[in-house]
Amino acid sequence: MSQPKSISFAQSLGGFASGATNPREFLEKCIAEIDAREGDVKAFVVKDLASARKAADASSKRWHAGAPLSSIDGMPVGIKDIIETANMPTQMGSPLFEGHSTGFDSASVHALREAGAVIIGKTVTTEFAASHPGPTCNPHDLARTPGGSSSGSAAGVACGMFSGALGTQVVGSIVRPSSYCGVYGFKPSLGGINRGGSHDFMSQSCQGVLAASLEDAWQMAIEIVMRTGGDPGHPSLIGPPVIPDSIKPAALAYLETPGWEKASKGARELMQTSIERLRQAGVKIVTRKESAALNTLENALNDCLATTRAVNAWESRWPINTLADRDASKLSASMIERLQEAEAMSVEDYRRHLHKRHEIRQAYAALASEVAGCITLSAPDVAPLGLSSTGDPIYAVHGSLLGVPAINLPIGTVGGLPLGIQTLGFIGMDAELFSISGAIVDLIGEIKIP
Numbered sequence: 001m002s003q004p005k006s007i008s009f010a011q012s013l014g015g016f017a018s019g020a021t022n023p024r025e026f027l028e029k030c031i032a033e034i035d036a037r038e039g040d041v042k043a044f045v046v047k048d049l050a051s052a053r054k055a056a057d058a059s060s061k062r063w064h065a066g067a068p069l070s071s072i073d074g075m076p077v078g079i080k081d082i083i084e085t086a087n088m089p090t091q092m093g094s095p096l097f098e099g100h101s102t103g104f105d106s107a108s109v110h111a112l113r114e115a116g117a118v119i120i121g122k123t124v125t126t127e128f129a130a131s132h133p134g135p136t137c138n139p140h141d142l143a144r145t146p147g148g149s150s151s152g153s154a155a156g157v158a159c160g161m162f163s164g165a166l167g168t169q170v171v172g173s174i175v176r177p178s179s180y181c182g183v184y185g186f187k188p189s190l191g192g193i194n195r196g197g198s199h200d201f202m203s204q205s206c207q208g209v210l211a212a213s214l215e216d217a218w219q220m221a222i223e224i225v226m227r228t229g230g231d232p233g234h235p236s237l238i239g240p241p242v243i244p245d246s247i248k249p250a251a252l253a254y255l256e257t258p259g260w261e262k263a264s265k266g267a268r269e270l271m272q273t274s275i276e277r278l279r280q281a282g283v284k285i286v287t288r289k290e291s292a293a294l295n296t297l298e299n300a301l302n303d304c305l306a307t308t309r310a311v312n313a314w315e316s317r318w319p320i321n322t323l324a325d326r327d328a329s330k331l332s333a334s335m336i337e338r339l340q341e342a343e344a345m346s347v348e349d350y351r352r353h354l355h356k357r358h359e360i361r362q363a364y365a366a367l368a369s370e371v372a373g374c375i376t377l378s379a380p381d382v383a384p385l386g387l388s389s390t391g392d393p394i395y396a397v398h399g400s401l402l403g404v405p406a407i408n409l410p411i412g413t414v415g416g417l418p419l420g421i422q423t424l425g426f427i428g429m430d431a432e433l434f435s436i437s438g439a440i441v442d443l444i445g446e447i448k449i450p
Helices: 010-018 023-041 049-064 107-114 151-159 175-181 214-228 265-280 292-330 333-343 347-369 397-402 430-444
Strands: 044-047 076-080 118-123 164-169 184-187 206-211 251-254 284-286 373-377 406-414 417-424 447-449
Touching (some): 010 214, 023 076, 023 118, 023 151, 044 151, 175 417, 184 214, 214 406, 265 284, 265 447, 347 397, 373 430, 406 430
Parallel strands (some): 251 284, 251 373
Antiparallel strands (some): 164 206, 373 417
């Protein structure tokens, strides 16, 4: 089995501008990877290569004329299969929606087309972007999970089937699969990218990007936002039209979180090596021992996963109840269990969990005066064996509950398998998080734990 190799689109822009290569040639490299790996990896639900080639040819003509529509004109992308596309069905990982199509593009997909992106196909998601997995395998080891729920998006980027993909996250669905598959994963501030036409309606849901490089992640996200904004009532992703310059942070908070108790020996060594390299580079690393605000936050995060699951359960009561009325036999056991949990709750229970979430968010916001951002693991270990679970979200959930921007940086391997380091910023400061993340990648470099 060949090793996965992601392909950065941003690194090819000079060749497009000079005429040395073009987006159609770039697309054919991606299709060659699809032909070579898709049979094993199973990243796609459906592909439309004819439309992709037509779009790539149109992009090639624009680049030849010196008139590209954007910096992602010609970029091959995958779309998570809970996000609507006019030319392909949106089946949400559920037999209840087999062949389902609205005939319309979601806000982000329409924006991608306006920017000239080349949409290859719909990528596998878990059932309704929840916990019941689809067929996708981890391209680094087919016996392991790629993570979820943005499983096909992460695996496809890792293989070089496309340079970027849309994903969504309500618990850990961008950060965790990007860590397991060894790609960049960006979950923006809450409401940062318009979710119109995307079937992820919960209050912690975010649409984000999985990509081959930090540059690809920023460019894909910002080009969408320039054309469709964020969720209604939110200011959207804020930042320049090109990736912000890297800036070394003066201080970072190291978050242990409840995940440290579950972290493997290799994961702990990866984290400790990362922290040591940052300290050697002159970055102050603040721990809960030095900061009362950080210690308060760490204690508050003990309730993070339970609070998130309770909030999500209540918010899932509809539509799961009406889906069960339609045909409960086509819902997974985990989906039925979620409905039962929701029906056992009261609206007063939900309000209590929202209050707890608000308290945790306040505790996190208090850190902004002390540090530029936070650093932690993206997952407690490499991708686990087996495809019946998408892995433990314990390290990704706090970014979702807090609503802050989070980025997986694929800088590490443990036993030859990917394991990422995660950076977290503050609400609305996504561009600043990209600046410090770029510097962190440069300062830490690559870490290989045997």
